[in-house]
Amino acid sequence: MATLEANRTVEAVWRIESPRLIAGLTRMVHDVGLAEELAQDALVAALEQWPESGVPDNPGAWLMAIAKRRAIDQFRRRETLERKVVELGRDLERREPPNAEPDFDAIHSTIDDDLLRLVFMTCHPVLSTEARVALTLRLLGGLTTEEIARAFLTPEPTVAQRIVRAKKTLAKKNVPFEVPSGGELAERLASVCEVVYLVFNEGYAATGGADWMRPSLCEDAMRLGRILAELAPAEREVHGLVALMEIQASRSRARTGPAGEPVLLLDQDRSRWDRLLIRRGLAALERAERLPGEPGPYELQASIAACHARARTAEETDWARIAARYARLVQLVPSPVIELNRAVAMSMAFGPEVGLEIVDGLVDEPSLRSYHLLPTVRGDLLAKLGRHAEAREEFTRAAGMTRNEVERRLLRDRARQSTG
Numbered sequence: 001m002a003t004l005e006a007n008r009t010v011e012a013v014w015r016i017e018s019p020r021l022i023a024g025l026t027r028m029v030h031d032v033g034l035a036e037e038l039a040q041d042a043l044v045a046a047l048e049q050w051p052e053s054g055v056p057d058n059p060g061a062w063l064m065a066i067a068k069r070r071a072i073d074q075f076r077r078r079e080t081l082e083r084k085v086v087e088l089g090r091d092l093e094r095r096e097p098p099n100a101e102p103d104f105d106a107i108h109s110t111i112d113d114d115l116l117r118l119v120f121m122t123c124h125p126v127l128s129t130e131a132r133v134a135l136t137l138r139l140l141g142g143l144t145t146e147e148i149a150r151a152f153l154t155p156e157p158t159v160a161q162r163i164v165r166a167k168k169t170l171a172k173k174n175v176p177f178e179v180p181s182g183g184e185l186a187e188r189l190a191s192v193c194e195v196v197y198l199v200f201n202e203g204y205a206a207t208g209g210a211d212w213m214r215p216s217l218c219e220d221a222m223r224l225g226r227i228l229a230e231l232a233p234a235e236r237e238v239h240g241l242v243a244l245m246e247i248q249a250s251r252s253r254a255r256t257g258p259a260g261e262p263v264l265l266l267d268q269d270r271s272r273w274d275r276l277l278i279r280r281g282l283a284a285l286e287r288a289e290r291l292p293g294e295p296g297p298y299e300l301q302a303s304i305a306a307c308h309a310r311a312r313t314a315e316e317t318d319w320a321r322i323a324a325r326y327a328r329l330v331q332l333v334p335s336p337v338i339e340l341n342r343a344v345a346m347s348m349a350f351g352p353e354v355g356l357e358i359v360d361g362l363v364d365e366p367s368l369r370s371y372h373l374l375p376t377v378r379g380d381l382l383a384k385l386g387r388h389a390e391a392r393e394e395f396t397r398a399a400g401m402t403r404n405e406v407e408r409r410l411l412r413d414r415a416r417q418s419t420g
Contacts, residue, residue, distance in 0.1 A: 001160035005049035014043055015142040017060040019227075022139050023114035025067055026177050032121060033167035036139065038074075042067040082201045115140075116231040119224075122166075123192040126173050131166040135242050139201075140227075151217050152202060189232070193241050193298060196224045202244050204252075205404075212262050212406040218249050224355045229284070240299030247283030247305040250274040263408050266314040278309045283346050300329045319349035336365045337373075344377055352384040372401035376411065383418055392418035 018039060024347060025035035042063040057063040124135045133152075137143045145163065149156040169175075180188045203217025225242040233240050254268035263269075285306055288299045295303070304325045311317040326342035347355025359378050368374045379394030392415045399411035 001347070002039060003051045003291070006055070007047060008120065008218065009055050010043065010046045010050055011249060013046070013055070013063075017063060018142045018348055019041075019118065019140045020060060020061050020115055021067060023118035024064055025071065026118055026121070027114050028068065029071055030177065032118075032170055032177075032375045034071075034074075038067040038166075039063070041070045062206050067106070113179075116179055116228065119192055119231070120179055120188050121175060121177055122172060123195045124170065124175050125188070125191050126175060127166050128162075128339065129195075129198070131162045131169075131193070131415065133198055134162045135166040136195050138163050140224055143220065151214055185338070189235060192228065196228065196299070197241060197245070200248075205250060207403055212256060212260070212404070213252065213313070219250065221245060222249060234291065234292040235287050236293050237296040237298050239284045239291070239294070240296060240302050241328050242304035243281045243284035243288060244298050244305055246277045246284060247265060247302060247309050250281065250309065260406075262406055265308065270312065272312075273309070280304060282309065291375060297333050300325055300332070303357035304329075317348070323349045336362055336368050337371070340368070340374060340377055343381075347381055347384075352381045356381040356385065361365060370401060371397045372407075372411075374398075380419070383414075388418045392416075 021039045021042065022032070022035050025038050026032050029035055029038070046059075051058075065277050093210060115117045116286060119136075119140060122139055123132050127135065132344040134148055136304045137148050137151075142152075145160050146156055148154075150158040152159075179185070184239065200218055200221035203219075203221060206212065206214050221259040222242070224243050225238070225245055229238050229242050244397075250273050251265070251275065254270065255263055285299070285302050288295070288302070296343065304322050307318050309323050323342060323345035326338060326345050330338045330342055339358065343362075344356035346358060356378070359374070359381060362368055362374060363375075363378075375394040375398040379391045379398065381387075382391035382394060395411050395415035395418060399408045399415065402408050402411065
């Protein structure tokens with residue numbers, strides 16, 4: 001096998017297998033930082049050996065076997081450390097003697113459980129939101145520090161520090177490698193879903209920089225969501241989250257025009273929407289709705305996205321139904337941002353005056369003072385009411401608040417077009 005081809009294969013296998021590999025090693029060594037080091041050692045071994053020997057039939061199990069043996073070697077070299085570490089090493093030796101052939105079936109039997117534990121560990125509330133996102137993308141998304149930094153327009157050293165500190169915090173706080181139970185499960189699951197959706201949203205509507213979207217982040221988030229849905233099939237909100245991401249992502253091709261300019265929802269060519277993603281999203285929504293319990297925030301948002309997906313034209317959109325869904329959502333999760341979205345739906349269903357009345361009630365909301373979509377929505381409603389001078393002021397103000405260059409140009413264009 002040519003070296004270049006082998007290296008590309010190793011990289012592809014690593015992106016797929018590294019989360020499972022790190023998860024299994026974390027269970028064994030009880031340290032996510034050490035687990036990542038061992039996984040990297042296995043990657044180096046693959047880069048050295050696969051160009052000569054070829055890619056093994058079961059590359060994931062091959063990497064796990066190498067990493068476990070490296071762990072045994074490390075524990076042997078650290079015999080002077082505390083007894084717990086020595087006992088861990090002996091326990092690993094008992095499970096797999098150094099010269100034994102790896103038991104591929106045994107390796108795979110615990111993969112899903114380990115991966116789910118790692119998800120809950122990387123998204124633990126003891127970490128800041130930024131640290132959770134960075135660590136999750138690193139360990140579960142398989143992204144490099146450079147890729148994470150580029151995606152979030154953050155200096156690479158900053159991202160690297162977040163990841164290092166996150167791993168140290170998990171070790172210092174003795175965060176258990178386990179799936180929580182009882183009331184803690186719902187709280188921690190909400191944290192996991194929040195991280196995945198934060199990643200998706202940054203890809204779908206970039207908060208800064210020169211790109212309107214970052215599709216690779218959307219794809220990473222959807223992959224994490226699908227994994228989570230497989231690992232937690234009885235969790236209604238997980239399927240709701242997957243449905244929401246799939247349906248929203250279906251519009252990606254239609255969100256930009258020939259010159260890369262943004263195209264807003266009602267102006268999009270719906271023939272460019274990805275019907276496969278829509279079908280997958282609607283199927284995930286149906287799975288959520290079949291499960292016991294009441295719909296949560298992600299499922300309700302997915303049902304709103306489904307209303308758009310089912311409408312063949314913008315004019316066929318059931319805005320009254322969408323407004324009702326937003327009303328239910330704001331009761332469940334009181335939020336000025338959700339109320340702003342409800343205002344848009346109410347304006348579409350019952351007229352711009354109704355929507356503007358709701359928006360005007362949000363103008364003094366402290367949490368929305370730097371939120372550019374508030375003046376954007378207000379400007380749109382004022383323009384529909386023929387109050388063009390006021391609309392122009394709102395679009396200009398919104399353009400000065402956004403950090404996304406593409407969106408800034410769009411808002412300035414709308415300001416210039418707001419002439420009576």
